[in-house]
Amino acid sequence: MQLKQPNLKNFVPKDDTGSDKVTPMMSQYLEVKRRHEQYLLFYRMGDFYELFFDDAKIAAKELGITLTKRGKFKGADIPMCGVPYHSSQNYLSRLIKAGFKVAVAEQLENPNENKQQKNSKIFLRDVVRIITPGTILEETLLEPKKNNYLLSIFWNKEKISVSWVDVTTSEFRVRKFKRDKYLSYLEEILFKTDPQEIIICEGINDDQINNFFLKWKHKITKIPEAYFDFQNNTEKIKKFFNTNNINSLGEISNLDICSLGSIVEYMQITQKDFISNLSKLNVETDKDFLVVDKISTQSLEIFNKMNGEKNGSLLYTIDQTLSSGGARLIKEHLKNPLKEKKLINQRLNCVNYFLQNSDLTEKIRLNLNGLSDVERSIARLSANLNNPRDCRNVSNFIEKSLSIISLLETKHDVEISNYLISQDKKESLHNLSRKIETAIVENGPTNILNGGFINDGFSNELDKHRTIKMRLQDDVIKLQFQYSNEVGVNTLKIKFNNFHGYFIEVTNKNHQRLVNEKDKFDLIQTTKNVSRFQTDVLREKSIHIQKSEADSLELEKTIFVELKKEILLMFQDLKDLSEKIYFIDVMTSHAFLSSKNNYTRPVFKKTNGLEIINGRHPVVENSLLRNNKSFIPNNCVLNQKVAWLMTGPNMAGKSTFLRQTAIIVIMAQIGCYIPADSADLCVVDKIFTRVGASDDLSQGQSTFMTEMVETARILNGSTSNSLVILDEVGRGTSAGDGMALAWAILDFIITDIKCLTLFATHYHKLTELLQNNENIILKTLKSKQWNDEIIFLYKVIDGISQTSFGLHVAKIAGINNKVIVNAEKLLRTISKQESSENEQSLSIRNTESPQIDSLKKIKDVLKNLDLDETTPKQSQEILYNLKNLLES
Known part of the structure; x- marks a missing residue:
C-alpha cells in the first residue's frame, strides 16, 4: 500500500500517458511522477533540476522564477521551469x-557510464529521497543550533502516545500519558519539541482532537491507519533498532509501538535507502524533570522574548557553547531541568572542575571552536546523500575530540572520569580519522557523481588510471599542435563535450582547409560560427580517455562506499563520543559564563524552601552591563509555610524580581551556576508564573478570561513542592471583583496547596486585610522622593507600598504635562473624599461576614475547577457565576 500524502496546493494529478507519443526523457519523467504524484518533483537534468506541468506552475509562482515550456503533451505545450543544481538548496x-514536500530525482549515472550501455538513449534517473519538513538532512536547510523533529501522535480511549525523532542526530524519544489530561500535556510537548512536521492518522472522528489540531494544521501530515498497526510495527521496530526483544528498548506500551512504528515507516518511505539501527530510544516521563509549562516559559522569556526575538532571552544570555551539538544540548537542558538532586550535583561538580582548571578550560574551548557537526554528517552518510565533505567532517570531529580527551587526561579527576574513553577506542577512532584524511580530498566536491574526491596516493590502482588518463590527454594536446601545423590553422582547438567526446574545432572561414583533407578529417557538425571534425586517432584517444575516467570514477566510488561502511560501523563509538564532547561543551560554557559574570554554585540542602542572597536577573544584568550600569541585587527567602505578598510602585523592579527568582531556580536545576552571592534551595517539581497580561483574541478570550484560565491551570497543577509566582491577579475586572479573587486565590495557595509562593498585587487594601496573617510576609520595593521626583531604588524591603506612582510613570513616558496636572488635581480630590468617608472594613477574621462567605464560595469554585475538562463556553459561565457571587 502506497503512502498517501496531503494534496499539494493547486495540484491536479496527471492523466496516464495513453497513446500520446512523447520523447524518451518525458516518458521517463511521467513514469517517475506517476509514482510520486503528491510531491513536487525536482527532476535532475544536467546542471539543473527541472519541473514540468503543474509542478512547474506551482514552483514558478512560489519561487518567482520564469515559467517556460518544453515539448508537447496531448497537443498542448508542457509548462517547465528549472533551478540550477548548485543553488538548489535555497529554492x-x-x-x-x-509547506510543500519535494521528491528529488537524481541522474544515477554519468555520461561515460551511459555510453557503455549501448541500448540506452537517456540517463537513468529516479527519486533518491523525499524532502519533508521533518525529514530534512541537507545542511543548508537546517538550523545548526536547533533540533529538527518529526513527531507522531497516536491514542486510544484511555491513553495517548507521542513519539518524536530528529533524523539528523539519531535522537529518538517516546512519551505517553493518560488521556484525561491529554490536551494540556500534548500542548506542552508540542511547545517544547517544536516539531517541524506532525504525522497523525487520517480520518479522525474525534471533534475535540480535530479542533485541537487546527492550530497545528500547517505542520500536519495525515497518513493511513495501517501505518499505526501494532503487529506490523512490532517487527518493524525490532528490525529498525536491531533487537530481537522489543522489551530491551525500555518500558514501551502497545500504544507506543503504534506511534513509534509510524515514524519508522515514514522515515523509510521518505529516505528510500535510510540505514536503520542507528538510533537508540529514550523513554521519557515527567517524573525525571522540573515542569515549566508553556505559559511560564513564555512569561520568563526562556527561549524567546515576548516579541519572538531570541536576543534577550535566557538561552541567548547563558549559551556560551561553541559547537552546534552543544547548543542543541544546552537548549534541551533548559527544556527539561532535572529533579534528581544527585544528577544536578554531578553537573555542578563538572562546572566546578572546569572553573578550577581555567587554563584547561580555555584550551578545550579552542578545540571546540570549529568542531564539525558529526551527528548530522553521519545522518547524511547513512541516508546515502554521499557527500565526501561529510567524511572530512567526521575526521575533523575525531581529531578535535581526541585532543579534548587528551587535555582532560592531563588533569584527571573523578568528576570527568565518565567523559574519558579507553585507549583502544582512541586508537580505533584515530586510525579511522587518518584514513579519511588520507583518502578524501579536503574541500572537495559535494557529491560523488563526477569523481575527483579521492586523494592521489591513496590507491595505486586509481593512480594508475589517472596516470593513463593524463598521458592520453597529453597526447591530445600534441595532436592539436600536429593538426594545426598540418592544415596551417593556428586557431585550431581540440575540445570536449559529453555528446561527441574529443573533437577538433575551427572557425568556418578555415572550414575548407580541413575538408580538403577529408581522408583524415571527418566533418561531424557545423554551426553558425564553427565547424567540428574528428579523426580516427582522436576517436581512439577519446575512447581510451573516457574508459580511464570511467574506471577511475568506479574505483573512487568503491573506495568511498567502503570508507563510508567503516565510518558507519563505528557509529556507536562516534555517537558516544559526540555525547561526551557536547556535554563538555555545555559544562565549559557554564564555567566560562560563571567566571565572566561572577556566578556562584547553588546548594540543595533545604527540603522545603529557598534562600537566595543577593540574587540578580541574568538577562537584565547583562543588558545593564553593556551600558556600564550595575544591577541592584535582592534576597529571597521562602518556605512552604509563608508566602510573600508584594506591593510596589510601577517600574520599581517588581516583575524583574519575580522572574529572577524563577530563573535562578531553573538555572540551578539544569546544573548551572547562578547570579547570586549564595543560594540554598530545595528541588522543586513545577514552576508556574503568571507575570503580565496576555490577551488571547484568536480564541475569543479577553485579558481577564486569559488570566483566569492561566490561574486555574496553576491552582490545578501545583503541588506542595512547586514554585508559584503570581503578579497582579484580578486586574482585568472591577476593583472589588479583582481584590476578592486575589484574596481567595492567595488563601487557597496558602491553606490548600502550601507551596513556595510569591504573590504581587496592586490592591493595597489586600495588604491591610492580610498584614496580621502569620502565613504572609509583606514586601515592597524601596523608593524615595527628591525635589518632587520619585527615585526607584530597586531594593526589596519589608512593608507595604502606599501608592503605585502611576502619574510619575506617565510623566516619564511622555504624557502631555496638561494631562498630568489635571490628573494630579483629580487624584487629590479623590483622596480627600476617601479619607472623609466612613467605609466599612472587610475583616478576614469575621467568618460570619457575607463578603467572606462569598469569597469562600469563590475559593471552592476555583478549587474544584478542572481546566482540561472545561470548554471556553463553560469557562465564561463560571466567570458570570463568580461575578454574581461577588455582587450578591
Missing part, C-alpha cells in the same frame, strides 16, 4: 517553508 528551503 528547496523556500518550498519546504511554504
Whole structure:
C-alpha cells in the first residue's frame, strides 16, 4: 500500500500517458511522477533540476522564477521551469517553508557510464529521497543550533502516545500519558519539541482532537491507519533498532509501538535507502524533570522574548557553547531541568572542575571552536546523500575530540572520569580519522557523481588510471599542435563535450582547409560560427580517455562506499563520543559564563524552601552591563509555610524580581551556576508564573478570561513542592471583583496547596486585610522622593507600598504635562473624599461576614475547577457565576 500524502496546493494529478507519443526523457519523467504524484518533483537534468506541468506552475509562482515550456503533451505545450543544481538548496528551503514536500530525482549515472550501455538513449534517473519538513538532512536547510523533529501522535480511549525523532542526530524519544489530561500535556510537548512536521492518522472522528489540531494544521501530515498497526510495527521496530526483544528498548506500551512504528515507516518511505539501527530510544516521563509549562516559559522569556526575538532571552544570555551539538544540548537542558538532586550535583561538580582548571578550560574551548557537526554528517552518510565533505567532517570531529580527551587526561579527576574513553577506542577512532584524511580530498566536491574526491596516493590502482588518463590527454594536446601545423590553422582547438567526446574545432572561414583533407578529417557538425571534425586517432584517444575516467570514477566510488561502511560501523563509538564532547561543551560554557559574570554554585540542602542572597536577573544584568550600569541585587527567602505578598510602585523592579527568582531556580536545576552571592534551595517539581497580561483574541478570550484560565491551570497543577509566582491577579475586572479573587486565590495557595509562593498585587487594601496573617510576609520595593521626583531604588524591603506612582510613570513616558496636572488635581480630590468617608472594613477574621462567605464560595469554585475538562463556553459561565457571587 502506497503512502498517501496531503494534496499539494493547486495540484491536479496527471492523466496516464495513453497513446500520446512523447520523447524518451518525458516518458521517463511521467513514469517517475506517476509514482510520486503528491510531491513536487525536482527532476535532475544536467546542471539543473527541472519541473514540468503543474509542478512547474506551482514552483514558478512560489519561487518567482520564469515559467517556460518544453515539448508537447496531448497537443498542448508542457509548462517547465528549472533551478540550477548548485543553488538548489535555497529554492528547496523556500518550498519546504511554504509547506510543500519535494521528491528529488537524481541522474544515477554519468555520461561515460551511459555510453557503455549501448541500448540506452537517456540517463537513468529516479527519486533518491523525499524532502519533508521533518525529514530534512541537507545542511543548508537546517538550523545548526536547533533540533529538527518529526513527531507522531497516536491514542486510544484511555491513553495517548507521542513519539518524536530528529533524523539528523539519531535522537529518538517516546512519551505517553493518560488521556484525561491529554490536551494540556500534548500542548506542552508540542511547545517544547517544536516539531517541524506532525504525522497523525487520517480520518479522525474525534471533534475535540480535530479542533485541537487546527492550530497545528500547517505542520500536519495525515497518513493511513495501517501505518499505526501494532503487529506490523512490532517487527518493524525490532528490525529498525536491531533487537530481537522489543522489551530491551525500555518500558514501551502497545500504544507506543503504534506511534513509534509510524515514524519508522515514514522515515523509510521518505529516505528510500535510510540505514536503520542507528538510533537508540529514550523513554521519557515527567517524573525525571522540573515542569515549566508553556505559559511560564513564555512569561520568563526562556527561549524567546515576548516579541519572538531570541536576543534577550535566557538561552541567548547563558549559551556560551561553541559547537552546534552543544547548543542543541544546552537548549534541551533548559527544556527539561532535572529533579534528581544527585544528577544536578554531578553537573555542578563538572562546572566546578572546569572553573578550577581555567587554563584547561580555555584550551578545550579552542578545540571546540570549529568542531564539525558529526551527528548530522553521519545522518547524511547513512541516508546515502554521499557527500565526501561529510567524511572530512567526521575526521575533523575525531581529531578535535581526541585532543579534548587528551587535555582532560592531563588533569584527571573523578568528576570527568565518565567523559574519558579507553585507549583502544582512541586508537580505533584515530586510525579511522587518518584514513579519511588520507583518502578524501579536503574541500572537495559535494557529491560523488563526477569523481575527483579521492586523494592521489591513496590507491595505486586509481593512480594508475589517472596516470593513463593524463598521458592520453597529453597526447591530445600534441595532436592539436600536429593538426594545426598540418592544415596551417593556428586557431585550431581540440575540445570536449559529453555528446561527441574529443573533437577538433575551427572557425568556418578555415572550414575548407580541413575538408580538403577529408581522408583524415571527418566533418561531424557545423554551426553558425564553427565547424567540428574528428579523426580516427582522436576517436581512439577519446575512447581510451573516457574508459580511464570511467574506471577511475568506479574505483573512487568503491573506495568511498567502503570508507563510508567503516565510518558507519563505528557509529556507536562516534555517537558516544559526540555525547561526551557536547556535554563538555555545555559544562565549559557554564564555567566560562560563571567566571565572566561572577556566578556562584547553588546548594540543595533545604527540603522545603529557598534562600537566595543577593540574587540578580541574568538577562537584565547583562543588558545593564553593556551600558556600564550595575544591577541592584535582592534576597529571597521562602518556605512552604509563608508566602510573600508584594506591593510596589510601577517600574520599581517588581516583575524583574519575580522572574529572577524563577530563573535562578531553573538555572540551578539544569546544573548551572547562578547570579547570586549564595543560594540554598530545595528541588522543586513545577514552576508556574503568571507575570503580565496576555490577551488571547484568536480564541475569543479577553485579558481577564486569559488570566483566569492561566490561574486555574496553576491552582490545578501545583503541588506542595512547586514554585508559584503570581503578579497582579484580578486586574482585568472591577476593583472589588479583582481584590476578592486575589484574596481567595492567595488563601487557597496558602491553606490548600502550601507551596513556595510569591504573590504581587496592586490592591493595597489586600495588604491591610492580610498584614496580621502569620502565613504572609509583606514586601515592597524601596523608593524615595527628591525635589518632587520619585527615585526607584530597586531594593526589596519589608512593608507595604502606599501608592503605585502611576502619574510619575506617565510623566516619564511622555504624557502631555496638561494631562498630568489635571490628573494630579483629580487624584487629590479623590483622596480627600476617601479619607472623609466612613467605609466599612472587610475583616478576614469575621467568618460570619457575607463578603467572606462569598469569597469562600469563590475559593471552592476555583478549587474544584478542572481546566482540561472545561470548554471556553463553560469557562465564561463560571466567570458570570463568580461575578454574581461577588455582587450578591
